Amino acid sequence: MIVYDKKYDVIVVGAGHAGCEAALAASRMGCATLLLTINLDAIALMSCNPAIGGLAKGHLVKEIDALGGEMARNIDATGIQFRILNTRKGPAVRASRAQADKQLYRLRMKRVLENQDNLHLKQAEVTGLRVEEGRVAGVDTKAGVRFAAETVILTTGTFMRGLIHIGLTNYPGGRAGDLPSIGLSDQLRELGFEVGRLKTGTPARLDGRTIDFGRLEPQYGDDPPLPFSFSTPRIDQPQVPCHIAYTNEKSHEIIRGGLDRSPLYAGIIEGIGPRYCPSIEDKVVRFPDKERHQTFIEPEGRETVEVYPSGLSTSLPIDVQWAFYRSIEGLERVEIMRPAYAIEYDYVDPIQLHASLETKLIRNLYHAGQINGTSGYEEAAGQGLLAGINAALRVRGKEPLVLGRSEAYLGVMIDDLVTLGTREPYRMFTSRAEYRLLLREDNADLRLREHGHAVGLLPEEEYRRFLEKREMIGAEFERIRQVKILPSGADPAFLEEFGLVGMQNAMTLEQLLRRPDVGYAELARIDGESREVPAQVAEQVEIQVKYQGYIDRQLEQVERSRKLESARIPEGFDYLVIAGLTAEVREKLHKFRPDTLGQASRIPGVTPAAITVISIALKARGAR
């Protein structure tokens, strides 16, 4: 091995969505950082759907932005269709989603990385870790170069022992068109990690010139498009529509006819796939009564004819793919530019991680993204950001940043992963967050900006603007509690419209706002100052007033669980000698090794009685 003469603080292996955030966070926090990738032209490549956000994922993107990550700004700069989902539902479950111009997205991220101080980008395949006395010391590459580092972050995506399946044909690859990473996961296994196998898939990319869009239903984005980032003032680039198409009975027949050559049904694929993202053959088999399945035909960019038919991923042979895609109305003449495929890859069960994303086995080694069994760009980016922050904090000798379940979806995700591990690709859902009403997109900045600032990721200017906004919200609250509408002084038409005729006492603006039919738009009609309140401030005040009862109840729950969450279980705590635990619970705790009582309480099968017993044991231990 040729040893490179520079020692880095942080080496990030992989330049996907996790790797980019990790490398940016570490370098922005002042660490000498090296980002290694198998292919410098595939930085931040969207290997699957050309979109960012969606339910719970949009939440993650806003949180990444609040902490000082890059994803939100990157999609704001390159998005070609923005939509807010669930607008008719409550604020907690509204979420942003955007179609990306895939090539622009990757190029813009590459440029940001290239312009970043303290950050080196190099093309190399990492084949092994250097480990000295239980602590990582650097990486070895296929080209025979050794890079030394204080900390290493692995973000290998689908590359470790990647195996691509198209029908019964399969070959090694990290993604269609890219080499796999060979050797690294074998070494991880040798080091004592439990390494598993997962599977995911992607649909074919179709030639838009061969699709009759006139027969498909267009779906347009919001006008005006609303940005993800708290720092983006507005979206200027032109916007384009998606189109909706449907499979039919004929498509399903074709699929059923090809099942004997499906690697999934032939038992060739051993990795576990995501249930929420099944292949089309899976859908047809599992829901035989469904007459049609919907697909959104999503543009891959403005400068390409390639389109992405969402929901139609498959690993069926290419001839079945041809027939199947062409059975769809409007796609009769469609040409496939890139075939659909499934990919199997190695992952490392995240139960082997601390909540900082550092591995329990090897000090200063962090895992983020699909290597942890997650799926999704946003999930990966969120982990990458926190791994980058925590590696940098380690270099500085500081305590890690661990977000709570009541603070962020990021906290929920990482806690789920490190507490329970995962056996199938893990995706974020809002239903995973027990404090969903507190974890909204709209208040991600209020929840997390302070953390971003504290670790040094948030530029002073951004922070100052945030403080200003927070102050204005506080002041506005004061104001609406003070300002009263007098029965005599109010506009009679207004009183009439809102059923307030004959009201006896003065009403504060807050009381008015609490009514379901009154928002800031209505307040503005009778109160001049309400008209002047900036939209972001009005939004916060309105949500908090309207949902106060619910929010208070959630805060109470948070308070109740705080004790459990803060009760730390020492490393190496021996459950086997604790009397009062059933064998099953004992075994589970021994295997899962929770860091806190809160984590322990979330392990299925660990009963409240068991938690009581452990807490007694912990107290006894503390007393000794």
Add this chain to the structure above:
Amino acid sequence: MYVQDTIAAISTPLGEGGIGVIRVSGPGAGPIAATIFRKKRDGGLLSHRFYYGEVVDPGSGDTLDEALLVMMRAPRSYTREDLVEIQCHGGYLVVQRLLDLVLRQGARLAEPGEFTKRAFLNGRIDLVQAEAVIDVIRSKTDAALTLAQHQRGGLLSERIAAVRERLVHALALVEAHIDFPEEEVGSLTTAEIGRLAGEAATGIENLLAGFSEGKVLREGVSVLIAGKPNVGKSSLLNTLLREKRAIVTSVPGTTRDIIEEVVNIGGLPVRMLDTAGVRETDDIVEQEGVRLTLERIPQADLVLFMVDGSRPFDSEDRMIMAALGPARVIMVQNKSDLPAAIELPVELAETEKVAISTLTGAGIERLRAMIRDAFLHGRAVDGREFVALSRARHRDALVKAQGFVARFGDSLAAGVGLELLAWELREALQAVGEVTGETTPDEVLDLIFSRFCIGK
């Protein structure tokens, strides 16, 4: 952990009995046994063997009693600690003196339920079992015992699982519409969600109705016999007791205090209260008894309003009728062996009635059935199909769940946001989980994926 000291208590009910048992648990159990017990044969105490010998006060050398002793070494004992049981002759004094001796050797008097608590803390039984065991100990009749055993066996868990299943299902429907707005999950069918929540509510309601029955079985009910003098109240009590305990005479006004007896009626522990005959009287002592009777009426779970069927309904009967108020009442018309002369006033037309004769025993079985049915709604108490909650903790959790389900219903009707609906369901689920200690991690997602074709 708790302090590993040694505890002792009398394990048999206080009072006269054939034998009395003293139980000692903890590290000191063995040494204490060795100090105070003199075996007939030499040698050490083997675990799980009965030994015959004498209990001797080592201070005075006095023999207190002859006794059988069994030593159960940890962990093969009820508490999983060293445990000694001493069987001596029954009777308050003997047992008490023996316990005092054990306590003087360094043991501490056990708190109520402490042996079971140790069994729980040492992992021999789980929480629900521990609670059920305490109920077994405290249960007064066979029916209560069956109930407690069924709670241990999991019938209660089964019923609760049915409620949970409905709630999880409803929640999955709601969550599918929150997390997958772009998928074809169809429009939200509030009818189906409403139906599921309704079924859950009914299930909870039934369990809660069972709570009062569970409580009835564990703690018993009070039944007051009220009537004017000499209608046969004490005779009825004695008939029910099948032995003569209250003074029975034909001179009016002999039962002046309230007599309380526990009777087993069809598996139901009933505290029968026989009262001073109510009559208009000038006698100071008797007036006191009358006042006491009338006062007791509203506190009783059931009033047996007893009249003499061979005589007309008179002003004294009317006085009692006036005092009944909203109490649950069974009219008991005694002396059916004599020609009927009574004509009941219209106010009592709707009241349940039974004609009996304490002399011949006619109608007594019918009366027993009526008393039982008044509390157990005619259900079989052999336990096979009978699930009742007997713990206040379970009840509280279910009352909470009921509140959330009700709030869910209101919210559904009011058309509030899905995420708020989901929350009420989650809270209800959590409350239900408090009974069984279950959590719901991925259950909801599992159901969504199996029911809806999700994925893009």
